[in-house]
Amino acid sequence: MQLDHVFGALSDATRRAIVMRLCDGEASVGELAKPFDMALPSLMKHIRILESSGLVTSEKTGRVRTCSLQTEALATVEVWLAAQREIWEQRLDRLEMYVEKLKKQEKSNARKRKSK
Amino acid sequence: MQLDHVFGALSDATRRAIVMRLCDGEASVGELAKPFDMALPSLMKHIRILESSGLVTSEKTGRVRTCSLQTEALATVEVWLAAQREIWEQRLDRLEMYVEKLKKQEKSNARKRKSK
DNA sequence: ACTATAGTTAGCTTTATGGCTAACCATTCA
DNA sequence: TGAATGGTTAGCCATAAAGCTAACTATAGT
Numbered sequence: 001m002q003l004d005h006v007f008g009a010l011s012d013a014t015r016r017a018i019v020m021r022l023c024d025g026e027a028s029v030g031e032l033a034k035p036f037d038m039a040l041p042s043l044m045k046h047i048r049i050l051e052s053s054g055l056v057t058s059e060k061t062g063r064v065r066t067c068s069l070q071t072e073a074l075a076t077v078e079v080w081l082a083a084q085r086e087i088w089e090q091r092l093d094r095l096e097m098y099v100e101k102l103k104k105q106e107k108s109n110a111r112k113r114k115s116k
Numbered sequence: 117m118q119l120d121h122v123f124g125a126l127s128d129a130t131r132r133a134i135v136m137r138l139c140d141g142e143a144s145v146g147e148l149a150k151p152f153d154m155a156l157p158s159l160m161k162h163i164r165i166l167e168s169s170g171l172v173t174s175e176k177t178g179r180v181r182t183c184s185l186q187t188e189a190l191a192t193v194e195v196w197l198a199a200q201r202e203i204w205e206q207r208l209d210r211l212e213m214y215v216e217k218l219k220k221q222e223k224s225n226a227r228k229r230k231s232k
Numbered sequence: 233a234c235t236a237t238a239g240t241t242a243g244c245t246t247t248a249t250g251g252c253t254a255a256c257c258a259t260t261c262a
Numbered sequence: 263t264g265a266a267t268g269g270t271t272a273g274c275c276a277t278a279a280a281g282c283t284a285a286c287t288a289t290a291g292t
Contacts (some may be wrong), residue, residue, distance in 0.1 A: 001283075003126075003129075003132065004127055004129055005127075006126035007123050007124075007126040008123075008124070008127035010119075010123040011120055011121075011123035011127055012120065012250085013119075014250090016196075019200065020203070023200050023203040023204040023207065024204075024207060025207060028269095029269065030267090030268060036223075038250095039248095039252060039253075040251080040268085040269070040270085041251090041253085041269090041271080041272095042250065042251055044269075045160075045249085045250070045251085045272070046250085051247090057148065060269085062257060062259060062268090063256090063257095063259040063260075063265095063267070063268050063269065064259090064268065066267085067268070069204065070278080071204055072199075074201070077197060078194070078198075078201070080132075081190060081193060081194050081197070082194075084136060084139050084190060085187075085190070088139040088140075088185065088187060089138065091140060109231065117279095128279090128280085130280095143241065144239095145238075145259070145261070155281075155283075156238085156240085157239090157240075157242095157281090157283085158280070158281055159277085160239075160240070161280070161281085162236085162280090165279090170242085175241085178238090178288090178289060178290075179237070179238050179287095179288060180237095180289090181238080189275070211247060
């Protein structure tokens with residue numbers, strides 16, 4: 001479940017649509033294909049990509065393959081994003097503190113100038 | 117700032133590393149390039165891709181181009197993920213409620229069977 | 233003015249992506 | 263058993279991605 005592959009899988013609108021569909025519950029390949037004006041083999045490729053990214057798993061019983069969402073993979077992405085957010089927010093905080101410090105200095109300088 | 121392009125941009129480890137670096141503050145192309153064993157033009161391509169995805173902006177002053185992170189683009193991805201999460205969690209809630217219902221029925225059936 | 237620095241452009245490979253058709257299993261249903 | 267259904271495999275095409283080198287432009291420093 002590599003971040004590369006998960007992001008890659010989500011970079012295609014068709015695949016995101018499939019993911020969105022699967023958020024609502026399992027579905028067969030045929031069901032997944034319906035909304036798309038696309039040949040089945042093409043759609044199958046997308047499903048394969050989703051599977052190899054770990055976002056989707058599927059199982060075949062009889063002649064129908066049922067796909068389901070693997071939410072942990074999506075969670076992985078959320079975790080990564082959250083980590084980045086934390087870093088840049090910490091930086092913004094430091095920046096803000098620095099600006100505050102500058103403001104105070106400016107004030108005290110102003111006082112000094114006045115008192116001269 | 118298309119979701120396609122943002123996800124696509126993040127699907128490459130080099131570009132994610134650049135994003136991570138930029139979380140810590142602005143950087144020039146040269147600074148960004150240092151950690152990578154990669155020819156400059158190749159790295160520039162990555163920067164271009166990050167720019168066209170909206171994740172990064174850059175400005176050239178003198179001969180140095182300074183890049184900075186555009187956190188809104190990352191936020192867009194977070195929003196999308198959160199939306200999916202909400203959908204599937206709602207479904208899980210419904211499922212849980214359904215299971216609870218089944219359990220209760222089972223209990224009442226058990227009572228009936230006993231009382232017979 | 234000369235050199236070094238910082239990017240940029242152009243053009244080339246190799247490999248991956250996204251789509252197609254046509255032909256092929258493998259189950260189910262009549 | 264024969265036909266319909268649901269996927270699957272194989273192979274083709276066009277375009278884009280990720281890397282390279284070599285040559286070029288434009289500023290900064292001496």
